[in-house]
């Protein structure tokens with residue numbers, strides 16, 4: 662069945678996710694503030710429009726993939742927001758990584774308007790978005806997830822129902838705190854081997870088959886030239902930005918303060934990515950933290 666989908670946010674993740682929905686035969690109208698991203702979407706068979714409100718009114722489903730809480734609140738709430746435009750019953754899916762609190766605020770407002778809404782942040786990086794192998798961490802009503810599943814299946818391969826509204830965001834923040842810590846640990850370990858005269862590929866290959874194995878070693882090696890098709894081997898471009906990781910670690914620390922949990926490594930990692938960003942690397946992929954841990958000249 663062909664559905665009429667509006668997809669808002671055609672960035673590193675949103676563009677390939679929306680393209681997969683197009684390839685699956687859906688009529689997808691894409692929106693982004695960056696005209697070049699919209700053109701790229703149109704070149705791949707996506708629909709474009711100058712009238713976002715009209716597109717939302719005609720949509721069966723609206724999917725958003727935006728940077729942070731404030732963008733999502735801005736997109737959904739207010740007189741010109743998605744909630745004001747959508748027809749009753751339109752399914753809303755926010756795939757952005759935002760605070761649990763912001764997700765619940767939008768979820769409550771959607772419910773008041775009779776609009777089923779899911780928070781459905783993802784894991785798997787730009788490769789997962791391109792290959793349709795993302796993991797979705799979903800918060801919201803089971804009935805809304807049942808309606809969303811055929812579309813999530815096109816973009817991902819693992820779909821978890823974490824609980825009610827906001828729960829997808831909570832588990833996503835736990836995962837990304839761990840990822841941020843693992844990327845620094847992996848970078849440190851490779852750097853230590855290199856400083857002692859080892860080939861970074863040998864160090865990586867051994868650790869990937871030993872007890873230090875983790876996702877960053879498997880598919881996202883931070884050392885340039887060790888793995889193909891990863892941000893480190895293309896100047897740390899086109900992946901998951903340092904500033905987005907910094908945002909997620911900030912969400913983790915806020916969540917820990919609110920709940921009384923202890924996150925010593927999460928807090929330290931947030932500070933390291935913060936220093937890296939302040940040194941001018943905010944727009945680079947987060948694996949560029951490897952550069953910050955460089956050897957002495």
Ligand code: NAD
Pocket residue numbers: 669670671672673674675692693694695698726727728729732736756757758759783784785786787900901902905
């Ligand atoms: P991105 O910055 O590449 O893309 C976000 C896009 O949203 C940009 O193109 C921007 O122009 C657009 N945008 C912002 N406000 C808009 C608005 N009001 N209307 C239309 N477009 C708007 O970010 P990304 O890497 O695609 O990440 C998106 C979200 O997914 C973030 O919350 C991020 O934390 C999360 N995420 C990213 C990755 C990754 O590997 N990049 C992985 C998992 C989750």
